[in-house]
Amino acid sequence: MRIVLLGAPGSGKGTQAKLLVDKYKIPQMSTGDLLRAEVAAGTDLGKRAKAAMDSGQLVTDEVVLGMIQARLAKPDAKSGFILDGFPRNIPQAQSLDAMLARLGQPLQLALLVDVDTDVLMKRLTGRRSCGSCGAIYNIYFSAPKTANKCDKCSGALQHRSDDNEQTVANRLKVYQQQTAPLVNYYKAQGKLRTVRGVGAVSAIFKNVTDIIESQIRPLADVMGKIESAAARQAAKAKAAAVAKAAAAKAAAKVAKASPAAKAKALLATKTKPAVKKAIPKKAAAKKPAPKAKPKKARKPVAKAKKAK
Numbered sequence: 001m002r003i004v005l006l007g008a009p010g011s012g013k014g015t016q017a018k019l020l021v022d023k024y025k026i027p028q029m030s031t032g033d034l035l036r037a038e039v040a041a042g043t044d045l046g047k048r049a050k051a052a053m054d055s056g057q058l059v060t061d062e063v064v065l066g067m068i069q070a071r072l073a074k075p076d077a078k079s080g081f082i083l084d085g086f087p088r089n090i091p092q093a094q095s096l097d098a099m100l101a102r103l104g105q106p107l108q109l110a111l112l113v114d115v116d117t118d119v120l121m122k123r124l125t126g127r128r129s130c131g132s133c134g135a136i137y138n139i140y141f142s143a144p145k146t147a148n149k150c151d152k153c154s155g156a157l158q159h160r161s162d163d164n165e166q167t168v169a170n171r172l173k174v175y176q177q178q179t180a181p182l183v184n185y186y187k188a189q190g191k192l193r194t195v196r197g198v199g200a201v202s203a204i205f206k207n208v209t210d211i212i213e214s215q216i217r218p219l220a221d222v223m224g225k226i227e228s229a230a231a232r233q234a235a236k237a238k239a240a241a242v243a244k245a246a247a248a249k250a251a252a253k254v255a256k257a258s259p260a261a262k263a264k265a266l267l268a269t270k271t272k273p274a275v276k277k278a279i280p281k282k283a284a285a286k287k288p289a290p291k292a293k294p295k296k297a298r299k300p301v302a303k304a305k306k307a308k
């Protein structure tokens, strides 16, 4: 199954991606991981990516697509992949579609994990973590019993600087401007499905797998059936065509033949039954002879029985 996951920062799509990897045994491809792997391996793409990052530039779409294509060629991606974090905008989605079309592996599903913006704001700005034990809280959804104090170790809770309201609002705005239009892009292709990203993680995942089972699995089944039915139909049509051609050839032969040859052919067909009739007569005459055989055969059996 070939899936793109869509969702705003804080939508929880990363969590769903990991659950999908475990359930369906297909790799999750996040561009960040791919970048790190290529740079670490020192590949040509990795070197180009590193040069861009070192000079403070964005890694080009061409490099990212190259990394995705290289990743798709690995054996574990044979039965599919989950793309998370790419594409982020329409041009990237178009380039991705073109590349996957060349590979004959088009996307089957774009899954949007949908969460209202005010909930996203609370999820992202409400995060607090314990400076001592690392426990994570959210002042709106899973607040500590005492404000700013860890339930487990009484350590002081910290608020990351990039979780402040202004930064979070900016990230969500960028998402709305660039990535949200992808929803319509995939909707137009008939590939978009939406799952509400609110509630228990397991309940959301159940909805995700329900969508996958109903959208991708039956489609794969139907496509398989259509293909085998088409193959049977083609074989049938070919056989019929061959038979028709043979019949036409035979008819043409008779039509072309001279009256004398026609008469000869007619005679040949007339004499054939006479020959056939003669054969049964001979066979019938021979029949009485084998009749004696079973009697002979029975005797040794009876003797063998008596001997016992």
Ligand SMILES: [Zn+2]
Pocket: 130, 131, 132, 133, 134, 135, 150, 151, 152, 153, 154, 155
């Ligand atoms: Zn703690």
